[in-house]
Amino acid sequence: MPVTDDPARLTLLTRAGCHLCETAAETLAGIGAEAGLVPEAVDVDADPALQAEYGDRVPVVLLDGREHCYFTVDVVRLRRDLGLS
Numbered sequence: 001m002p003v004t005d006d007p008a009r010l011t012l013l014t015r016a017g018c019h020l021c022e023t024a025a026e027t028l029a030g031i032g033a034e035a036g037l038v039p040e041a042v043d044v045d046a047d048p049a050l051q052a053e054y055g056d057r058v059p060v061v062l063l064d065g066r067e068h069c070y071f072t073v074d075v076v077r078l079r080r081d082l083g084l085s
Helices: 019-035 048-054 075-081
Strands: 010-014 040-043 060-063 066-070
Touching: 010 019, 019 075, 060 075, 066 075
Parallel strands: 010 040
Antiparallel strands: 010 060, 060 066
């Protein structure tokens, strides 16, 4: 990952009624707080391009706009990639 002066951005691709998404959002909120970040939630069903790309493969965590993990948050890897471990 290239080094920049911008803080890492966390995005959660989600959809309404998804219990895995709710769990991922809670996990990301905690990790984000440790890193000084507020994760942004994006509803894949509100964007036809995202819906076509991700379909039922949600939740998806994006770190700096790149896919990091899906279905569950890879906590150990995410903490490492954010410099928290």
